[in-house]
Amino acid sequence: MKRLQGKVAIVTASTQGIGFAIAERFALEGAAVVISSRRQNNVDAAVEKLRSKGLEVTGVVCHVSNPQQRKELIDKTVQRYGNIDIVVSNAAVNPSVDNILETKESVLDKLWEINVKATILLLQAASSYLNNGSSVVIISSIEGYNPSQVLAMYGVTKTALLGLTKALAAEMSPKTRVNCVAPGIVPTNFADFLVKNKDIRKGIEERTLLKRLGTPEDMAATAAFLASDDSSYITGETIVVAGGAQSRL
Ligand code: NAP
Numbered sequence: 001m002k003r004l005q006g007k008v009a010i011v012t013a014s015t016q017g018i019g020f021a022i023a024e025r026f027a028l029e030g031a032a033v034v035i036s037s038r039r040q041n042n043v044d045a046a047v048e049k050l051r052s053k054g055l056e057v058t059g060v061v062c063h064v065s066n067p068q069q070r071k072e073l074i075d076k077t078v079q080r081y082g083n084i085d086i087v088v089s090n091a092a093v094n095p096s097v098d099n100i101l102e103t104k105e106s107v108l109d110k111l112w113e114i115n116v117k118a119t120i121l122l123l124q125a126a127s128s129y130l131n132n133g134s135s136v137v138i139i140s141s142i143e144g145y146n147p148s149q150v151l152a153m154y155g156v157t158k159t160a161l162l163g164l165t166k167a168l169a170a171e172m173s174p175k176t177r178v179n180c181v182a183p184g185i186v187p188t189n190f191a192d193f194l195v196k197n198k199d200i201r202k203g204i205e206e207r208t209l210l211k212r213l214g215t216p217e218d219m220a221a222t223a224a225f226l227a228s229d230d231s232s233y234i235t236g237e238t239i240v241v242a243g244g245a246q247s248r249l
Contacts, residue, residue, distance in 0.1 A: 025223070
């Protein structure tokens with residue numbers, strides 16, 4: 001399928017895991033994709049990997065909470081490709097497994113900065129370059145519906161993204177659609193602390209109806225749907241991609 005032919009896409013935190021799979025899927029569907037993350041060597045390696053498959057990708061270093069690097073991400077995209085059709089806000093951190101009432105203020109600030117505020121600031125920087133019919137995809141988490149004890153404050157920031165999706169969809173309509181993906185557990189580096197223990201992993205798999213963890217490609221397929229015109233009458237929505245794990249009614 002080439003649903004994104006001629007489109008220009010920015011994907012944050014896209015040198016590995018879910019972000020990388022989204023970048024690859026978008027490029028396979030015909031988009032020119034701008035890859036980014038904090039480390040130049042990771043950006044170079046990801047770009048090289050996708051270019052070796054004949055895909056149209058560029059890389060820009062961008063720590064999402066660095067204002068100068070956010071500006072460069074937008075500026076370099078616009079210099080190279082003109083305008084922007086798709087922005088995927090995928091970066092997040094989970095620096096602590098403390099209970100909320102024991103979480104240090106500096107950690108609360110970091111969670112808010114990267115998981116929520118950076119999405120808003122990136123879209124502020126991108127908004128004047130977004131084409132008519134553009135699409136924003138925000139990556140939340142199933143944890144946003146029911147924050148679990150070990151991921152409590154992280155989960156709350158992901159709840160905020162569900163509200164942010166609704167609010168931005170209203171604010172950015174009708175030019176731009178804004179939707180959200182809420183992944184279940186996917187065995188990436190990010191989730192390693194959860195899935196490296198075989199018993200815990202089994203428990204997570206058992207709590208899904210499909211009896212398996214998600215894959216980055218599962219998330220990428222949904223992000224591609226939301227970025228494409230196949231979802232042209234959908235905005236302000238969150239799609240849970242979690243194998244039927246419990247999220248909401
Ligand atoms: P991952 O495999 O660990 O990949 C993290 C990526 O983010 C890397 O490319 C990393 O590259 C980049 N990165 C980290 N901090 C960054 C920052 N401040 N600014 C820019 N880039 C940054 O993670 P993942 O599992 O794919 O997670 C991606 C998203 O999915 C996150 O929003 C996460 O909350 C969400 N999610 C994940 C799961 C799961 O089970 N994996 C479940 C639900 C939701 P550098 O080191 O070069 O920066």
